[in-house]
Amino acid sequence: MPxxxxLLRCNDGSYYAGHTDDIDLRMAHHATGALGGYTAKRLPARLVWSDSFPTRDYAFAAEQQIKGWSRAKxxxxxxxxxxxxxxxxxxxxxx
Known part of the structure; x- marks a missing residue:
């Protein structure tokens, strides 16, 4: 399972990084605010980047790395x- x-761009211009095993379902949840939290207060949030990884650990590591990056990066x-x-x-x- 991939x-x-x-990475989402929120309505206020901020970015949100995450990881999932079902990108379509996760985007649907973000779109409706069903997940609550950061993106629910900044709708709409648009998918601007994604990549696939062989394991959850690799996807999570990528998320954590990106969270530490500057806006320019x-x-x-x-x-x-x-x-x-x-x-x-x-x-x-x-x-």
């Missing part, structure tokens, strides 16, 4: 700009 990490990920993602990672490390 697992997904995903998240936007580079959304754009698929891996050069910029890499550059931003080096900048954060002080290189």
């Amino acid at each position: 697992f997904s990490a995903y 998240k936007e580079a990920l959304i754009a698929g700009d891996w050069e910029r993602v890499s550059r931003l990672a080096r900048n954060r490390q002080g290189d």
